[in-house]
Amino acid sequence: MxxxxxxxxxxxxxxxxxxxxxxxxxxxxxxxxxxxxxxxxxxxxxxxxxxxxRIAAEGTTFVLEQGNEAIILEVNAETDFVAKNDKFQVLVASLAEQLLAAKPESVEVALELEKDGVKIADQISTAIATIGEKITLRRFEIKTKTDGDAFGAYLHMGGKIGVLVQLNGTTDAAAAKDVAMHIAAINPTYVSRDEVSAEEVERERKVLTEQALNEGKPENIVAKMVEGRLGKYFEDVCLLDQTFVKNSDQKVRDFVKSTGGNVTGFIRYAVGEGIxxxxxxxxxxxxxxxxxx
Structure with a gap:
């Protein structure tokens, strides 16, 4: 090739x-x-x-909670200056309200939604004409909970990173926000080890094995070393295995357990990631x- x-x-x-x-x-x-x-x-x-x-595009993330529903979304602009513009911020908040009310299944469907007879696509076009930069609705996700659960929302650096996490079995919103702050800072990939596929674990084990052998480690201790390093891998990617940022003596799983709840999922958006x-x-x-x- x-x-x-x-x-x-x-x-x-x-x-x-x-x-x-x-x-x-x-x-x-x-x-x-x-x-x-x-x-x-x-x-x-x-x-x-x-x-x-690499993170390249500008814009903002935004979280809106209304009762037992919440939405997180990302809207992009060309410059950080425009992302801080009041008109841009008003547009983002309005989009969040419209999307949370209608719950479209995709961005494409969302753009066809109407408010007072004006499609979201046209609302964005009007903002582009007014503000003078390209603006795009990139992505969003909507979550639903019960009265016995809690949402945790956190926006870092004015929306450069946005996190929405859901704890079931507890109404401790402050604790949920603490978990959201941890996710913003550490950026886990999964909630727990159960979410990591067997294929991914085996691939990681193979890489770690070759790594150890290339370091010249004796073959009779490589397997034990690999399992130890695999544990460190889980700490890197799994939220519940991580050391809690607000208490270095405590794992996130222990902090969440102390609230009587459990993490059912989270969304973390960093502005422009992958663009x-x-x-x-x-x-x-x-x-x-x-x-x-």
């Missing part, structure tokens, strides 16, 4: 590894991106766990490196 500059660039962004290391990994794995990530990790050239998707901002001359830089090697 031909190794393109774009593929090298994508692998570099996901792993933080050097350009030529990324090229070598892709050559070794015949262009398979996921296999190349594992290859780099086995060689100790990439960060474990999460993919480092790539154009970088002048980067493609040319990669291409010249590829041609020269």
């Amino acid at each position: 031909a190794i393109t500059a774009q593929l090298v660039k994508e692998l570099r962004e996901k792993t933080g590894a050097g350009m030529m290391d990324c090229k070598k990994a892709l050559v070794e794995t015949d262009g398979n991106l996921e296999a190349a990530i594992d290859f780099l990790r086995e060689k100790g050239l990439a960060a474990a766990g999460k993919k480092a998707d 790539e901002k154009r970088e002048d001359n980067f493609a040319e830089e990669v291409m010249s490196q590829l041609k020269g090697n």
Whole structure:
């Protein structure tokens, strides 16, 4: 398979590894991106766990709670200046109210919703004409609870990161907000180990095994080392296994248990995550490196 500059660039962004290391990994794995990530990790050239998707687009996240319903959404703009504009903020709050009331199943359906005879798509177009920048409704999610449960909402840096978490079995909204703050800071992928697929665990075990062997560890202790490192992996990605940011002597699971509730799920949005901002001359830089090697 031909190794393109774009593929090298994508692998570099996901792993933080050097350009030529990324090229070598892709050559070794015949262009398979996921296999190349594992290859780099086995060689100790990439960060474990999460993919480092770059945050580029501006805008804001927003959370609206109304009784037993809540919505979290992300609306993007071109500059941080516009994201702080009062008219932009009013638009975001209005979109949240309309979406929570109608509960559309997708952004595409949401754009067709009407308020006073004006579609959301047209409301956004009007805002674009007034504010002077491209504005997009990127994503949203709606949650429903009972009277015996609690929502926890937290917006960090004025909405650069937004979190909505749900605790069932407790009405302690303050505790739920503390959990939301933890999620904003630590960015777990799952609630608990039960959510991690067997395939992902086995893949991680394989990577950790190769990593240990490449470090020159004796084979008779590698298995034990791998299980220990696997535990650290779960701490990195699973909310309940993590050390609580507000009390380093306590795991999140213990804090939640003390409230009498349990975490049923969470949504964490970081503005622009996964949206790539154009970088002048980067493609040319990669291409010249590829041609020269």
